[in-house]
Amino acid sequence: MDRLIMFYGRECVHCRYMMPYVEQLEKEMGVVIKKLEVWHNEKNADLMRSFKDIISRSCGGLLGTPSFVNTKTNGALCGEVKYEKLKEWALGK
């Protein structure tokens, strides 16, 4: 299981907005964030649904995109977030 996952939608504007920050974080921290598209790939969608409890806690009860899941800490973020917050999520803080 990948430690850091970003669930995104191909036509989701918040996902498009967050993508450069995710790539910047990967470069800065030397980590890999697995990017899984959920509207065009049912397997990825089911994986996202399997994290429903974790994601919906930080997403107003929804399965919103983008969702960021740290499988080591069970920490999750949802929607457009600041770079520092994304970094803290990746570090498991």
Next chain:
Amino acid sequence: MKKFWRCFVCNDVHYGVKSPEICPSCGAKNAYVEITAQEAQKMCRVAEVKMDKEKLRAALENFTESNEFRLNPDSETVDMLLEGVLTNEQNHGLKYCPCRLTTKDFAEDLKLVCPCNFLIHSTYKERGECWCGLFVKR
């Protein structure tokens, strides 16, 4: 519980707890009879409209006209979201929001059909926009 109703004069189809007293299409009074979902589905095929992006944009602009919200002025954002909504309809059967994922509970997922009831969203209350940003407060 909501049911399907058909006007016996003009075949207007209504979905609701009660039938309308007056048919909004032909004006007939007390004209509705309860029908099955299958019948309603077949009857609606008569008026089936293929919706492309421009048709959908026009329908949504019309919908917002007399409301406190409008389509996002960023046309690139609107374009991408309408593309997503139509792609979801084609692939998943309904115009699901491209910025949320279905749960596989059909009744629950009806809340995700665009335009959804975004007036209750925290994003609308706090920032004046629906979850995906397609609609913004004027």
